[in-house]
Amino acid sequence: MHPIPAQPPRPAHDHEIESLAEFDEVVAEHGTLAGFRVQAVDLTGRTDALLRLDSTGAVFLGCPMDPEAAARIRSAGALVFPPVPGLPFDPYRGFVYTPDELFDALAQGYEATPDARAYAWFQRTKADGDIFSSMLRAIHDDAVSDALDELLVGARVVGVMGGHAMARGTTAYAGAARLGRALTRAGYTVATGGGPGAMEAANLGAYAAPFGDDMLEDALRLLAKAPSFRPSVTDWARAAFEVRERWPGGGTSVGIPTWFYGHEPPNAFAAHLAKYFANATREDGLLARSTAGVVFLPGAAGTVQEIFDNATPNYYGSRGEPTPMVLVDSAHWTRDLPAWPLLQSLARGRAMESRIALVDRIEQAPDAIKRLGG
Structure with a gap:
């Protein structure tokens, strides 16, 4: 699929x-x-x-x-x-990245990979004010955006937002993976922030979509041996590639990560990784390309920001018709971080009012996206 x-x-x-x-x-x-x-x-x-x-x-x-x-x-x-010598990335690239490309040389440890080397270059150059380095970053990010737009022509994209701290082996991680699988089987293209935690889980679910249901359960058990990218990104990534090697040819999805959060590596389950240097470009681009809606899993400050980054164009209609917004876990979004009451207040009397929903369980999210017109 x-x-x-x-x-x-x-x-x-x-x-x-x-x-x-x-x-x-x-x-x-x-x-x-x-x-x-x-x-x-x-x-x-x-x-x-x-x-x-x-x-x-x-x-x-x-x-x-x-x-x-x-x-x-x-x-x-x-x-x-002409090509720019000595860079760990190509600023003029014509396609988005693949996990194999970013994790090349993982056998020598994560620090040897193009992903880690690009982050190290970013760390060296981002604070020195050098116009050449900032120009290269801008050209790279624009090329990635162009490639991503070409990739997603005609796709029904559903964004899945959630925190990086969600550990493998937890009930929440398994639920996010089943969400990604259900959305992919329903014909949507899953798009995430491309990192670990809830993002990886949703991309994993999309990868698992063509296989029988037992595959995902087995993969979850294999991944649980390396629950987090801390302390070792190498072990965390190797566990993901072990799953991919055991079950090759999985379903496709998109991850949109950033070197701005370089301590968060990209995950290996998104078939296509549009990785940016500029986090603002990455965040706005991810939400703008989620044309069939966005599912917001429980998260903290970053997820709250994404909710209202998405609500703003829906409120003003600046991207056309409002797109569906589904918040998962009533207790979290009404008691722990009460974003839902504010979202309801913003939506009242506007076109977006019929495009928002709050559900208790993650299994309800795909049907909610369909019901809201995604």
Whole structure:
């Protein structure tokens, strides 16, 4: 069960080239590169085409190529932004990340992975005020947003929000996993913040959707041996990859994590990881792309913030029709952190009033999303 394809079809007007296969297809069909945008494609083996074809108005972003070819296409009117050496990430990337990409070299420990190295680079550069580093971060995040939009064309996305502290092996974690499975089986694309805890659980549930129900129960038991990413991200991540190796080919979902919270690693169960440097861009983007609604599991300050970040455009109608909002656990949202009464007060008399719900149990959330029009 795959609500979103690995590489979704592109609209006919799209002039972006993001793979060598697309480059070859454009050369064969159009015989020109004029006006195209070529993004993070290694063109060192396509020198003949670059020397031969018209590249007027083309833009090449981070594409390795022969120096002779680079000089020729510049002289023909193309803009060439060369690869930036020494970075642990590609600012011009054309696709979102995969868990295998971010956790590459995990066998040598988490610190050796591209994810950890990108965070270390971020820590070194974010406070020095260097305009070049901040520009690279901005370009990267914009490229990730572009790739995420292309990925989600036509998808019915339901966001699942909840805290990172929810431990594997708990009843709450198992419930969040069953929620992700139920939403995926209902045809939705699950999107989370892409980190540990409730986020990982929902992505795990989506991964488990194509298998029999026993698979998820077995996976939960395997994961419980490493309950948290503290003290060891390495052990925590290895347990997830052990589950993936035992049950390959799981369902797809999306995680949208951030290096701003670098102490929180991404989880390995989201097939697609749109990881950002800017947390504000990441948070707003996650909620904006949850076009079929959002489920809010019990959480603390971060989840409360997300509730009202989502409520604001629903209140003003700034994104069009309000989208469903389902809060799970009446006691938590009316007594412990009484966000529900305030949300009700905001919604009263407005279009969003018919798009909010409070449910007692996590099992009720998928039906609530459907009932509210998700």
